[in-house]
Amino acid sequence: MAPPFNPDVLRERFAELTAQRDAILAQSVPLRETRDAAIAAARAERVTADTAILAIEAPLFDIDQERALITRALNGQTSASSIAPNRRV
């Protein structure tokens, strides 16, 4: 047989759980804040590096696509011509 519904007991238990929860978060929240600050600093540094990298590599996509296009056009036979550059016509 289930115990009778007792609002006071439930409120007391609710308060206990709340106190347990608060005690746990009191320990973990400072660690979370330290962790989040470290991530934010690393991300800021990363954004700076990403921006520089992407600027340098901006022409790379077109280059890669054209190389692939040429590879397909030549059926993979991409080795350089044996004709010396100064003799090409």
Place this chain on the structure above:
Amino acid sequence: MATYNKFQPFIEYQFEGVMNLQSDTLKVMLTLVAPVATNGVKADLTEIGAGNGYSAGGTQATVSTSAQTTGTYKLVVADVTFTASGGSINDFRYAVFYDDTPSSPADPLISWFDYGATLTITSGNSFTVDFSAVNGVLQAT
């Protein structure tokens, strides 16, 4: 036509902040040993030996766009070309797309392409891993 296959751990990596596909160094590596969908990192695979134009770890893939439209994310990268010089690049059948930037886990895998047969790139020749410029290398919703 190569068939696309997704590594299963990849989806978890996305939701746990392991990868940034827009700015990480994405690469394509070659292997002759069939990958398994449950593989998670590059160390799970057996890459072909380096040499004759093939560098250990493969070749960088250049990101064109990494963005979402109406809730569907799409990653478009340039085709990746491997060129053999001074000899043939070791035989391979699978081209594996992975992220070379993360260190924990190191080099998480994204997807692989099965060409259905063993391929050889002989000296002076090139092979292109052809990614769709329209559909991208992957989409996620």
